Amino acid sequence: MNKAFLHNANIISPLGFTTKQNFDAVCDGKIAMQNHTFNGVTYCTAIIENKLLDEVFIQQTKLNPKEFTRLEKMCILSIKDVLNNSDIDVKSKRTLFIFSTTKGNIDLLENTKSEIPEERVYLHKTAEIIAAHFGFTNKPMVVSNACISGLLAIIIAKRLLADNQYDNIIVTGADIVSTFTLSGFNSLGALSSNPCKPFDKSRTGINLGEAAASVLISNQQKEDGVEIVSGSSANDANHISGPSRTGEGLYKCLQKVLVHNTAPDFINAHGTATEFNDEMESIAFNRAGLQNILINSLKGYYGHTLGAAGVLESVFCIEGLRQNKIIASTGFEKQGTSIELNIATKTENKKSITCLKTASGFGGCNAAVLYKMN
Amino acid sequence: MSNYILSYTKIKNNCLWHNDKLVSKIGETDNFLEETYKSLDLAYPKFFKMDALSKLGVLCAEQILTDESIRLLPKEKIAVVLSNKNSSLQTDVAYAKTMRDFPSPSLFVYTLPNIVTGEIAIKHKITGENAFFIEPTFNADLLHNYTELLLQESEAVLCGWLSIDEKTCDGFLYFVGKQTESNQKKINFIKHNPTNITQLYTN
Missing domain, CATH: 3.40.47.10 (Thiolase/Chalcone synthase)
Known part of the structure; x- marks a missing residue:
């Protein structure tokens, strides 16, 4: 393959x-x-x-x-x-x-x-x-x-x-x-x-x-190429305009994407800043044992760019891996989800090999991709 | 291992077909989808809140996903891959008419093509992979190709074309899976390939 x-x-x-x-x-x-x-x-x-x-x-x-x-x-x-x-x-x-x-x-x-x-x-x-x-x-x-x-x-x-x-x-x-x-x-x-x-x-x-x-x-590895290790989508089968309260679909994506149960070095979440989305994500990340992994959302800089968001934010993931930089999750001050997450509060240099990118949307859809700097 | 089209449904010209069998035929009406729903005795009141695209998809999916041999498959391993030309345009236009005065949230939530995927998933508790493709015309090659890729990990894929506009209502869903002991006695197997898919769609 x-x-x-x-x-x-x-x-x-x-x-x-x-x-x-x-x-x-x-x-x-x-x-x-x-x-x-x-x-x-x-x-x-x-x-x-x-x-x-x-x-x-x-x-x-x-x-x-x-x-x-x-x-x-x-x-x-x-x-x-x-x-x-x-x-x-x-x-x-x-x-x-x-x-x-x-x-x-x-x-x-x-x-x-x-x-x-x-x-x-x-x-x-x-x-x-x-x-x-x-x-x-x-x-x-x-x-x-x-x-x-x-x-x-x-x-x-x-x-x-x-x-x-x-x-x-x-x-x-x-x-x-x-x-x-x-x-x-x-x-x-x-x-x-x-x-x-x-x-x-x-x-x-x-x-x-x-x-x-x-x-x-x-399909060719070149200098600075970031590998797409795995990717998956899943449906909540719960509601067309609200996420599952148990983070069902996103959790299923995480299970499929995190092969060999290895935790990523950081997570770029969907993080839209609605009450229900962010809460759902905290539950799904916790169910997958990722609550202590450094997490950010870029929505505080760009807003929600809908169909562009998954690509735009993936570009940030690969640049972050190339430059060993984790971007602060702007707008975040106090923990606001029932599961406490490890939100990045300042932009800092940190050596990272892998990054998990997630997204969720109307129609109950969820997706996750694991990126790796080789 | 080969994959097979285990079941399919079509809605066209006021008729609902399941595996070549006429399930429901409604005479001249402006409410074809609602009339078909009533003729099937579905008892799913949520249906009336849906836009036409979701109604079309839910009606097509019902016959396939309630089949006994399919009902027993693990729901997290069933993918849904749909396509059409218009995305959610009919509902987009209806919403746009409301947006200057009183934007309608109940219309707005249906202004995405994949909401029908969500409605089918909710009704049948299907939690596998999703994808919605936009194509100028029915594209059996695309659906076949992506479905085969998904079947490397998924057990089965519900695929098809769901198209609604002012004049026409064109729905075609088919279910691709593997031959198993529980389904092999019941079903007339059709090999999963673009020729067969096109034939089922155009017949």
Whole structure:
């Protein structure tokens, strides 16, 4: 069975347009969320400035920004950065592009005056537009599985590489902030009006954020490659919009992913800062005997980037392993879950070999991946 | 070891089929899914809270997952791999109409394609692997390929295509597993390959 390694990566977010800019910003404690007004309502949310996105897009691609949606521009910039730093052949039958998103170009439903054809609201159309820009020969694969989409896309890539179906897979996860998602999460009472506080006692909910993140996953080990040791998903079979109180699905993922019962050096959790998610995670980690492992959540820097989150946060896991750095879980002050967790309170240098990444989402889905620096 | 399609269901043109047998046929109606639910006597009131995509999936899954030989499989080893073209677009449009005035939380929670996966999982206590793929048309190769990869670790996979739009309701679910002593007498085995999957879908 072939192995799978993560190589070049990119993050397009309000905190920067390269992995380095993002990693450095977060190490400096920068937070992407600010107050923004959407249709007369103010939300604490993390968005990329349109003007900046268009400027960089024109500079990098020489294309007309009016012909692409915000999401497409973010994805194209993200993939372009990954490809610029690699020598893979996108035209090869052995190269695949996997696109993960929850809502894609959902803003097209809101903006009837848009010059973009309405059909681009279909997720496969969006993926085709992005793929066509780079000239991938294989048609793109599209994964849309709520908030585990990005991490699930990485798991699927690993399985395809292990089975020797491809040599290189580009996984891109992306979602934008829209009136659609903001009003929806607001109607559920799930939004925090201040930067969110994962795992903290006074947490009040999530912030939404937007990002596109991409990673090249290959069957070849190269310098700095981080191995995907194992990955798994599982369903709670409990509730469509709330996590299992016993952390059933996530616990099942942990059992499958932590082969030989070896604990990881650190955990990058889902940590959305809702009462129920963070509580569920503490229970699942405790059931798996991981309550003493150093844990962080990146939602306090970026908000919840939905379909991008699993990829964006995985990029942080691999950078953390490469640079021997554990990022502080910003927003956390006091233990706020029934099981006490070992939350990272400051960004520090620590030699790490393995990292566990987890995600959970609506529809009762959960996913976990174990990364290893070889 | 070969894998087999052990059971399948189809909803098309106001008919529900299970393994080539017509289970339910509803005449001209605007409420085909509800009428089919009533004809099956499911006694699952939660059904009425669901969006059309979830209703379609739950109805298709019911025939397959209540079969005795399938009911006995370990629930944590059954995966669910679904696909469609529209994601949750019909419900997205319905929610978007409410969002400027009174955003509806009960619609919003259905604005993801994999909520139907959750509804099927809840009804039948299935806790295995999940994946939802978006494809422009029914793609037997993709479903077959990923299902075979999952069957290296899972016991069985519930797969298919669930598509709803203003005009059409197109559901096709099939259950892929291994030949066992308990199921071998009962089922007409169909080998799990893209040709057979396509044939079952288009027939």
